[in-house]
Amino acid sequence: MTARTERPAVPSSRRSGPSRPAWRRLRPGVSAVILAVAVQSVGNLVFHAVAGRSLRPADYGALGSVLAVMVLLAVPLSGLQTAACAAVAAHGGALTSGSLRWLVGLPTAVALAPAALLVAVVGPVAAWFRLPSATGAVVLAPSLVVAVTLSCVRGMLLGAGAPGPVAVGxxxxxxxxxxxxxxxxPSVASALVGSLAGELLATGLAVRAVRRRSTAGDPVHLGGLRVARSVTALLVLFLFTSGDMFLARHHLAPELSGSYVAAATVAKTALALPAAAMAVLFPRLVASWSTPRPAAGILRAAVVVVGLATAGTAVVAVAPGLLLDLLFHDAYDGVADVLRVLALTAVLSSVVTVGVNSALARGSWAAVAVPTAGAVVEVVVITLRHADAIQVAWGSAWSALVTVVLAIGVESRATLCRNGSRDLPKPAPTLRRA
Incomplete structure (x- = not known):
């Protein structure tokens, strides 16, 4: 055997990997998902406005508590979506009926156990949240199962380059x-059941879309290592981007911490649309790491994600006081400068998000290590300097800047070395036209 045949074959950038037409086909999908997330965000604000005006404060507090638990569950479950997306994208974006069983059916079956546990402890849960009835606690059990199914099936669609059904959902x-x-x-029960019914409808539409696009072929498996890495990375990333609010609550006086949380809530809304764009562009990152030049895919994703974050935070930075007045009241005018700093932090966080997703796409535990290091730096900096809200905000900004430098350094080195993933196949995947 000659040296020529012994050398590992490198996929050709011309004939393998994501082609430019495939990238162009993703653009309408990115726009559709971004528009759908914007509509969903406005709809959620209207939902809370109507519920807040119609329910008594005690009932609205109970509703908000249960909905907050649902949102908290969605954070680690987003790792399932990322893992399913990577699994499908790494196998050429092909959807098969067997893949639906292994990528969706198995996680859903596993979720039945904790759901049954929630039903068993419904009494203590209702008492802990001071719910007027056990209905709210009961809804948490099916919500968990539906959230697992929806996360996995959305990941399959995004991995196959079919974001349209996700946007419709x-x-x-x-x-x-x-x-x-x-x-x-309006009541606590009707609002919670309505939220669950909406997720059920989105799940049904997504499953139907996957079945219509499925063909015969070998099933794609989720992979325990891929799931563990994705769930851990996105959970740590959430703690990194939200840790300043917890630290502000701990170190600042109650009124100051309330003002800080108000400013942080406004600033972090600018990350909703970039996160949606990142979910659609993730298959591109997976495909890019199977080519000799992965930097091109990373840069394209960074332009879209960081560009959206910059546009959103620019609006926040121009008129922070006006936004605080519209969403809250004039008592929060004193944190306008804090909001400007946190808007800058949101842009830096979007860069970290791209780096973490790039590491996930190549199957590296750097996706966990980078945001973990950032969270540690954030805790140390804010613990040392927290005299007022602006110091906490700048501590968050400086820690985000350090994490950006670390993320860029890690991904630049990986790009130069072109490290392959251990659990992603070497052949370059392609994005199929949905």
């Missing part, structure tokens, strides 16, 4: 949620 879900408080008499 976002809009349909928030539409049903709004009907639950607009058409019927």
């Amino acid at each position: 976002y809009v349909a879900s928030v539409g049903v949620r709004l009907l639950s408080v607009v058409v019927v008499t």
